[in-house]
Amino acid sequence: MNTIQATDQHTMKAFGRIPLVEVQGKNCTCTDENGKTYIDFGSGIGCNVLGWCNDAWVDAVCNQVRSLQHACNYYYTQPQAELCEKLAKVTGFPRMFFGNSGAEANECAIKVARKYSSDKYGKERGTIVSLVNSFHGRTIATLAATGQDIFHQYFYPFPTGHVFAKANDLDDLKSKLDGTVCGIMLEVIQGEGGVCALDKEYVQAVRKLCDENDIILIIDEVQTGCGRTGTFLAQEHFGIKANVTTMAKAIGGGLPIGICLVDDKCADVITPGTHGSTFGGNPVVCAGAVAVLDTVTADGFLDSVKKKAAYLRAELSKIPEIESLSGIGMMIGITLKSKDAHDVMLAANDAGLLVLTAKEKLRLLPPLTITKDEIDAGLAILRKVLA
Numbered sequence: 001m002n003t004i005q006a007t008d009q010h011t012m013k014a015f016g017r018i019p020l021v022e023v024q025g026k027n028c029t030c031t032d033e034n035g036k037t038y039i040d041f042g043s044g045i046g047c048n049v050l051g052w053c054n055d056a057w058v059d060a061v062c063n064q065v066r067s068l069q070h071a072c073n074y075y076y077t078q079p080q081a082e083l084c085e086k087l088a089k090v091t092g093f094p095r096m097f098f099g100n101s102g103a104e105a106n107e108c109a110i111k112v113a114r115k116y117s118s119d120k121y122g123k124e125r126g127t128i129v130s131l132v133n134s135f136h137g138r139t140i141a142t143l144a145a146t147g148q149d150i151f152h153q154y155f156y157p158f159p160t161g162h163v164f165a166k167a168n169d170l171d172d173l174k175s176k177l178d179g180t181v182c183g184i185m186l187e188v189i190q191g192e193g194g195v196c197a198l199d200k201e202y203v204q205a206v207r208k209l210c211d212e213n214d215i216i217l218i219i220d221e222v223q224t225g226c227g228r229t230g231t232f233l234a235q236e237h238f239g240i241k242a243n244v245t246t247m248a249k250a251i252g253g254g255l256p257i258g259i260c261l262v263d264d265k266c267a268d269v270i271t272p273g274t275h276g277s278t279f280g281g282n283p284v285v286c287a288g289a290v291a292v293l294d295t296v297t298a299d300g301f302l303d304s305v306k307k308k309a310a311y312l313r314a315e316l317s318k319i320p321e322i323e324s325l326s327g328i329g330m331m332i333g334i335t336l337k338s339k340d341a342h343d344v345m346l347a348a349n350d351a352g353l354l355v356l357t358a359k360e361k362l363r364l365l366p367p368l369t370i371t372k373d374e375i376d377a378g379l380a381i382l383r384k385v386l387a
């Protein structure tokens, strides 16, 4: 059997896969098994933040895997120490928990909010409010926290204690605060929901509401974090800081990671035995993440992301078939005038450009290391496909 046949026959049919076998890549160009090349405007849904096989990242990962590939969390490792120390400095969140995916990071965040509340107020205050149209993951609890009905099917019974408020509607949010709410969870830019940024005033008002009611504000930065929007965390654009922030995808540079970061208020909520993970904080993954962090926080890197994003957005805006753009920085949603986004994605793939969709939009999450030439090459293909 070939690669596609073997995979299709023996993996669960969870994904609507495109018949393209990626075999190798360098920065934002990848090659398939037939030798065809593609410009990457998707970065594996935001994970390959430094592109494919970035030298610093490869060296960090390979050097680490040669000396120590795994240690259980009863012991200490240098890469985990370096990552948490640097990440605490960059984000201002003093403590964190390492897991393996965005969903796991969000599970940890929900546990932190609930335990903070149960330690202080007892059992009856465990409700998490999240937003309509949100996406927080595929585990049972994070599906329950996801504000889209399509995800609330088949897997009954879902955990209780999750309610939804309309995005950008403060009155609706206030109406959910019945005294049982311990946490409010949101993406400042809803990614899977269609690259929809929340209003700044709304996010600031939510922050205030959380402060007034001792509610933990959880910001899910699984898709927006690690420089994607031109700041290290997207919440910086909104002028607020969460109590709990989750990261995944990009910070791993292409290896599985999920991080739940907490502020001083939540720093001591998780106590020995109340949470854990076998692979979380794995030294190889952490060594790669340190290389990502060092690159993204190097002088001038985020400025270059902002500049490249502004250029890409300006050029996209000139394409007649494009109605409007959404998102911030290098997280770009594209509303088309007449074409279907999914058809365009397939046509772009055929023409040698990898793009994504989110709801009815095209979605671009290019590697942050993308060069001007690669942006131009991708734009040329997109212009043709949209003509």
Ligand SMILES: Cc1ncc(COP(=O)(O)O)c(C=O)c1O
Pocket: 100, 101, 102, 103, 104, 106, 135, 136, 137, 138, 187, 191, 192, 220, 221, 222, 223, 248, 249
């Ligand atoms: C905002 C957000 N949260 C959580 C997740 C889930 O992450 P993972 O697939 O790593 O579990 C995603 C994945 O797309 C996401 O975009």
